[in-house]
Amino acid sequence: MNEPARLNVPEWTVSELSAALRKTVEDGFGYVRVRGEISGYRGVHGSGHCYFALKDEGAKVEAVIWRSTLARLRIKPEEGLEVVVTGRVTTYPAQSKYQIVVETLAPAGLGALMALVEERKRRLAAEGLFDAARKQLLPFLPEAIGVITSPAGAVIRDILHRLADRFPRHVIVWPVRVQGDGAAEEIAAAIAGFNALSPLGAIRKPDLIIVARGGGSIEDLWSFHEEVVVRAAAASTIALISAVGHETDVTLIDLAADRRAPTPTAAAEMAVPVRAELLVRIEGLAHRALACWQRCQEARRTELRAALRALPTAEELLALPRQRLDHASARLPRALIANAQIHHAQFSRVAGRLGSHTLRARIERCCELVDALAQRAQRAQGVAQLRRRERLASTSMRLAAALRANAESQRTRIARARERVAALTQRSNRAIILLLSQRAAALIRCTELLNAFSHRGVLARGFALVRDLAGRPLRQAAAVEPGMALDIEFFDGHVRAAAERSGGSVRAPNPERPQGALKIRGRRGGDDGQGSLFG
DSSP: OOHHHHHTSOOOOHHHHHHHHHHHHHHHHOEEEEEEEEESOOOOOTTSOEEEEEEOSSOEEEEEEOHHHHHHOSSOOOTTOEEEEEEEEEEEGGGTEEEEEEEEEEESSHHHHHHHHHHHHHHHHHTTTTOGGGOOOOOSSOSEEEEEEOTTSSHHHHHHHHHHHHOOOEEEEEEOOSSSTTHHHHHHHHHHHHHHSOTTSSSOOOSEEEEEEOOOOTTTTGGGGSHHHHHHHHHOSSEEEEEESSTTOOOHHHHHSSEEOSSHHHHHHHHSOOHHHHHHHHHHHHHHHHHHHHHHHHHHHHHHHHHHHHSOOHHHHHHHHHHHHHHHHHHHHHHHHHHHHHHHHHHHHHHHHOOHHHHHHHHHHHHHHHHHHHHHHHHHHHHHHHHHHHHHHHHHHHHHHHHHHHHHHHHHHHHHHHHHHHHHHHHHHHHHHHHHHHHHHHHHHHHHHHHHHSHHHHHHTTOOEEEETTSOBOOSGGGOOTTOEEEEEETTEEEEEEEEEOOSSOOOOBTTBOTTOEEEEEEOTTSOOOOOSOO
């Protein structure tokens, strides 16, 4: 293209060019169905949207799933998952690229689903959710059993029938959807709901939970492969039995549950024992316990008889203590006399050492001690008074200095306040003068505007205003009847007048005065007559 031709090419702005390209792409493709591998997926963005790319061996295209669409998808995006997406092709002008706004997302065949299950199984196993050490033991005979399943299927009837045959128990059914959109969230919420119940509430907390569903394809059982269901089963504090599908169906919840049952009927058999077998077993144990007790009682009787033969008689056991008691009773009077003599001798020795001089010496020592304590108390009182006077003098000096400093600070604050009041007074005076001048100017403008719009200005130019006696203005001659009293307002006053019609002879019409025009006569109230307005 030569230079003049290039100069004639129309000029586009960047926004116009981006909008034109976007319209071309959207009109040319619209809705498309694309198969590829998810790449660059980093989880859900903080805004709730998902951003990733679809790639194959030779190309890559950006994709986005809006938050409202992501909530409806049954299969969530996973890094490396091969999928088939449906959406519309559009552009993103901020980065000059095109992208697919995904509306549906599905794995590309059964192999992709199995690969996704294996990858999720590996990741959850690494977190320890499938460890055997964390699994709980099932209660032997639960009082209440919680069943999470669809209320419309045959599964719940099979479970109830099997429980009734083996050992009837209280069953709490939590109805959920077992396939389709939202099924996984309902199942996880049911597991968490059973765990949140109170043992003393209106609905009792179950001792065992059974999650059950009939058989189906991997797509039908996909809700039990969801991570939210697996984590809810692993976090359950109540023992949980997974009974999903048939014998060959293995889901991820089976690995996280405490026990896996091949069928819902087998789950009911695991939950409770057979009542008749328990009764027979209890009866046999009762007979064995009675026989054992009888044998023990007989053995104890035999041992007691043998012990009785080996034990001495009561006379033999009491003979030696009675002899010791007799010897002690014979020695007791002599011991009392000897004890009294010993105490009398001790009292005599003590009485010899006691006398009046001993008491006087004790009293003199006490008096000397009292005098010494009195002198020490006087000296201590003097020292205490001196220290208190010193502290009082020091406190008085500090108080006087503090009072002087406080007075000086108050004087400084008062001076600053006076200066501020004077400044505010000057500002208020200026503000009042300015406000009054503004109000005066506004009043003058309003007066001029009022005079400009007032009818008095029109009257000053030589016009008059005609009213009836009620004060209503009269704008047409047809509204005035002969003999009607009128009030005419001039610039300098009012005039009362009466209207009358023109003379009876027929005359040529006067363009300035219509035929049948009214004549108005009157006088100015309180002034000289003005004459006729039309004379």
